Amino acid sequence: MSTSTMIVKIPSGHDGPANPFRVITRAVATIWSVPKARIGVALLLLFVILAVFAPLIAPYSATENTFGRSEDMSADHWLGTTAAGQDVLSQIIYGARVSVFVGFTAGLLSTIIAVLIGLSWGYLRGFAAEVINFVVNLFLVIPALPLMIVIAAYLQNGGIGMIVLVVVITGWAWGARVLRSQTQSLRSRDFVTAAVFSGESPARIVFREILPNMTSLIVGSFFGASTAAILAEAGLEFLGLGDSTTVSWGTMLFWAQNSNALLTGQWVLLFAPGLCISLLATSMSLINFGVDGLSNPRLREGSKR
Amino acid sequence: MRYLLSKVGLLLLTLWAAVTLNFLLPRLMPGSPADAAIAKLAQNGPVSPSTRAAIEAQLGVPTGSAWDQYLQYLNNVVHFDFGVSYTFFPQSVASLVGTALPWTLVLVGFVTIVAFVCGTLLGVLAAWKRGTWLDTLPTVGGTFASAFPYFWTALLLLFFLGYVAGWFPTSGAYGSAATPEFSGPFLLDALYHSILPATTILITSLGGWILGMRSTMINTLGDDYVTFAEANGLRPRTVAIRYAARNAILPNLTSFGLALGGVVGGSLLVERVFSYPGVGYLLYTAVVNQDFPLMQALFLIITISVLLANFIVDILYGILDPRTRR
Numbered sequence: 001m002s003t004s005t006m007i008v009k010i011p012s013g014h015d016g017p018a019n020p021f022r023v024i025t026r027a028v029a030t031i032w033s034v035p036k037a038r039i040g041v042a043l044l045l046l047f048v049i050l051a052v053f054a055p056l057i058a059p060y061s062a063t064e065n066t067f068g069r070s071e072d073m074s075a076d077h078w079l080g081t082t083a084a085g086q087d088v089l090s091q092i093i094y095g096a097r098v099s100v101f102v103g104f105t106a107g108l109l110s111t112i113i114a115v116l117i118g119l120s121w122g123y124l125r126g127f128a129a130e131v132i133n134f135v136v137n138l139f140l141v142i143p144a145l146p147l148m149i150v151i152a153a154y155l156q157n158g159g160i161g162m163i164v165l166v167v168v169i170t171g172w173a174w175g176a177r178v179l180r181s182q183t184q185s186l187r188s189r190d191f192v193t194a195a196v197f198s199g200e201s202p203a204r205i206v207f208r209e210i211l212p213n214m215t216s217l218i219v220g221s222f223f224g225a226s227t228a229a230i231l232a233e234a235g236l237e238f239l240g241l242g243d244s245t246t247v248s249w250g251t252m253l254f255w256a257q258n259s260n261a262l263l264t265g266q267w268v269l270l271f272a273p274g275l276c277i278s279l280l281a282t283s284m285s286l287i288n289f290g291v292d293g294l295s296n297p298r299l300r301e302g303s304k305r
Numbered sequence: 306m307r308y309l310l311s312k313v314g315l316l317l318l319t320l321w322a323a324v325t326l327n328f329l330l331p332r333l334m335p336g337s338p339a340d341a342a343i344a345k346l347a348q349n350g351p352v353s354p355s356t357r358a359a360i361e362a363q364l365g366v367p368t369g370s371a372w373d374q375y376l377q378y379l380n381n382v383v384h385f386d387f388g389v390s391y392t393f394f395p396q397s398v399a400s401l402v403g404t405a406l407p408w409t410l411v412l413v414g415f416v417t418i419v420a421f422v423c424g425t426l427l428g429v430l431a432a433w434k435r436g437t438w439l440d441t442l443p444t445v446g447g448t449f450a451s452a453f454p455y456f457w458t459a460l461l462l463l464f465f466l467g468y469v470a471g472w473f474p475t476s477g478a479y480g481s482a483a484t485p486e487f488s489g490p491f492l493l494d495a496l497y498h499s500i501l502p503a504t505t506i507l508i509t510s511l512g513g514w515i516l517g518m519r520s521t522m523i524n525t526l527g528d529d530y531v532t533f534a535e536a537n538g539l540r541p542r543t544v545a546i547r548y549a550a551r552n553a554i555l556p557n558l559t560s561f562g563l564a565l566g567g568v569v570g571g572s573l574l575v576e577r578v579f580s581y582p583g584v585g586y587l588l589y590t591a592v593v594n595q596d597f598p599l600m601q602a603l604f605l606i607i608t609i610s611v612l613l614a615n616f617i618v619d620i621l622y623g624i625l626d627p628r629t630r631r
Contacts, residue, residue: 036445138322140563141615145570146588146607150600153592154334174563227452234454235574239589253456257578262464270464274457281452289448 027215030290037290043283047276050093051100060087062094062247070264079268082252083259091247092272098160098248099280102233106167107226113168114175114221119206121176122183136180139173148232152241159243163236167229174228175221182217186210220291223284230284234277249273308623316616323608327601328378332371387602392594398602401587406606408478409583412499413572416506417565423507424514425557429550431515432522433541444519447512455571459505459578466501473501476580498581505575510568517557525553555626562615569611 031037050057059078060067065085073080079088121132148166155162186192187210195209211218236242237250240258244251256262256269381387387398427447431440450458467475474480479495525531526549534544573585580586584603591599 134318134322138319138326141319141566141612142323142326142608143566143569143611145567145573146604149573149588149592150330150604151334153595153600154331231452231454235456235570238454238456238574239577239592241592253460257460262460262468265469267464270457270460274454274460277454277457278449278452281454282449285448285452 027219031287032290034290036286037288040283040286040289043279044287047096047100047280047283051096054094054097058087058090058093060090062086062091064090070259070266072266073268079272080266082255082269083264084255088252088269088272091252092249092276094247095249095252095273096276096280098246098250099230099233099277102160102164102167103226103230103280103284106164106171106229106233107222109164109168110171110225110229111175111218111222113172114179114225115211115218117172118176118179119183119210122180123187123202123206123210136173136176139170140177142170144170144228145232145235148236149239149241152236160246163233163242164229166236167232171225171228171232175218175225178221179214179217182214183210186213216291220288223288223291227281227284230277230281249277309620312616312619312623316612319612320609323612324379324382324605325375327605327608328375330604331597331601382605387605388598390591390596390599392590392596392599398599401599402584402602402606405582405584405587406610408581409569409572409576409585410610412502412581412583413506413569416503417510417568420507420510420568421514421561424511425518425554427511428515428518428557429522429545429553431519432526432553433545433549435523440519443515447515449512450508451510451512451516453509454574455505455509456574456578458509459502459575462501462505463578474498478582502572502575502579502581505578506568506572509571510564513564513567514557517560518553521556522549522553525549528552555622558618558622558625562611562618565614566611569607 032041054062063086067077067081067085067087069081069085070083071077071081077087077089079092081087082091117132117136121129121136124132147170151166151169152158152162155166158165183206192205192209195205200209233242233248234250234253237244237246237248238253238257240254242248242251244254250273252273253270256266256273262270385399387402390396390398390401393401424447427443431443434440463475466472474497478498479491480498484491528549531544531549534548535541539548572583573588575581576583576585577589584607588600588603588607590596591603
C-alpha cells in the first residue's frame with residue numbers, strides 16, 4: 001500500500017485542527033435539515049427569549065400579589081391569578097428563567113463530567129478502567145430521583161444552586177457510558193494508531209484526535225442531560241424540596257396542589273406550568289432527532305433503509 | 306455457569322456499594338438527625354440541655370469510631386433493623402416499609418411489563434412502516450409524552466377523570482371503609498384505585514420503549530441477513546418479526562434495567578399525587594417530616610429492588626443471547 005492511499009483513508013477530521021466555527025455551522029445546518037429538529041430549535045428559542053426578556057414580556061411582576069385571589073381568566077389576567085393573588089401568566093414567563101437556567105447549567109456541567117470521564121475511561125485499559133466501570137454502572141443503576149430526594153432533604157431548602165448540584169451528581173453517568181463505548185470503538189481506528197505512532201501524548205490523542213469525532217454524541221448527551229435536569233428540577237420543586245419562594249414552574253405546581261387548585265377547578269394553574277415543562281423538554285428531545293442524524297446516517301429522515 | 310457466578314459476584318459487590326453509599330450519605334451531609342429534631346423543637350421555645358441529651362440518646366447519636374459505626378450499621382442492615390421512625394413513633398421502620406412495599410412492587414412491576422411489551426410492539430411497527438403515519442404518530446406522540454413530568458400527567462388525570470368526571474377515586478389504594486385482605490371485593494377495589502396511577506406511569510414510560518425499539522430495529526433492518534431474507538422472497542411480516550425484531554429486541558432489553566430506575570423515580574411522584582400508600586408516598590412523608598431513619602431505609606430498599614430487577618434482566622439476557630455467556 002502506497003503512502004498516498006494511506007492519507008486518503010484517514011478521516012477528514014484529521015487534516016489540520018478543525019475550525020470550531022465551521023463545525024458548529026455545519027452541525028446546526030444538519031440539525032436544521034430535519035423537520036422535527038427544526039420545530040425543536042424554534043420551541044427552544046422561544047423559551048430562551050421568554051427567559052431572557054421576561055421583565056419586558058411579562059405584564060406584571062411575578063411576585064406582585066396585590067390582585068384578587070384565585071381569579072379566573074380575564075382580559076387583565078389572561079391565565080387568571082393564583083391563590084396568593086399573583087398573575088399566573090407573569091409567573092409562567094418568569095418561571096422560564098429557572099427551567100432554562102437549570103437545564104443549560106446542569107446539562108453543561110453533566111456533559112463536561114461525562115466527556116472527561118467517558119473519554120479517559122474509554123481510552124484507559126486495565127484495573128483503572130474496571131474501577132471506573134463499576135462506579136459508573138453503580139450511578140446508572142441507582143434510581144436517580146430517590147437519590148436526589150434524599151440529598152435534597154439533607155441540604156435543607158438550598159435553592160437553585162443545590163438543585164443544579166443534585167441533578168449533576170445523578171445525571172453524568174449516562175453520557176459517560178455512551179461516550180465511553182464510542183471512544184472504545186474509535187481508539188482502534190487507523191487515525192488513532194497513526195497518532196500513537198507519531199508520538200502524541202494520550203491526553204492529546206483523546207481530546208484532539210478522538211473528541212472532534214464525537215461532537216454529535218456530545219451534543220446529544222448535552223440535550224439528554226438538559227431534558228433530565230429540567231424534569232428533575234420540576235419534580236424536586238413539586239415535592240417542595242427546593243426554595244418554595246422561587247418563581248418556577250415546579251413551585252407553581254407545588255403551590256397549585258397545596259392551595260387545592262384541583263378542588264376549586266382552576267385547571268389552568270395545573271395545566272400551564274406542566275405544559276411549559278413538557279414543551280421545553282420536548283424541544284430538546286426533538287433537537288436530538290437531528291443530532292442522531294449527525295452520528296448515524298440511518299436515522300436521518302428521508303433516507304431509505 | 307461462569308456467567309451466572311460472575312453476575313452474582315457483581316450483584317453482591319453492587320449491593321455492598323449501595324449499602325455503603327447509604328451509610329456515607331448522612332455522614333457527608335452537614336448537620337445531624339438529632340440537630341434537625343432539636344431545631345424543630347427549638348421553633349416552639351428554647352431546648353434545655355437535659356431535653357437535648359434525651360433526644361440524642363433516643364435518636365442514637367453515633368458513638369465510637371467511624372469503623373465501629375459502619376460495622377454496627379452493616380449488622381443492623383443484615384437483620385433488617387432500621388431503627389424506629391420519628392414520624393410514626395413507636396412503629397419500627399422495617400414494619401412501615403414492609404406495609405408500603407407490596408403496593409409499589411405490584412403497581413410498578415405490572416405497569417413496567419405492560420409498557421415494555423406495548424412499547425416494543427409499537428416500536429417494531431414504527432420501524433417497519435417507516436415514514437407512514439404508523440411511524441410518525443407513535444414517534445412524535447411518544448417523544449412528547451415521555452417529556453411529560455410524571456406528576457403533571459398524574460395531576461391532569463386526577464383532575465379531569467377524578468374530580469371533574471368523577472369516574473375514578475381521587476386518593477388512596479383502597480376505599481376508606483375497606484381493610485386489606487385477600488378477598489375478591491377488596492382486590493377489585495384495589496384494582497379500581499390503581500387505574501389512574503397505572504395509566505399515568507404507562508403514558509409516560511411508553512414513549513421511551515417505542516423510541517428505543519424503533520432505533521435498534523432500524524439498525525437491524527439495514528443488516529445483510531435481512532436483505533438476504535427479503536431477496537429470498539420471504540413474506541414481509543416474517544422478515545419483520547422472525548428476522549429483524551427478534552434480534553433488535555436484545556439491545557433494548559439491556560436498557561430495561563436502567564429505565565426501571567427512572568420509572569421507580571416517576572412512580573414516587575405519582576404516589577405523592579394520588580396519596581397511594583406505597584414506598585414513594587412514604588418517602589415523601591419521611592422527607593417532609595425529616596424522618597431520617599425512615600428515609601434512609603426507604604432509599605436502601607428502593608435501590609436494592611432496582612438492583613435485583615437488573616440482576617434478573619441480566620440473567621435473562623444471558624439465557625436469550627448465548628454470545629454474552631462467553
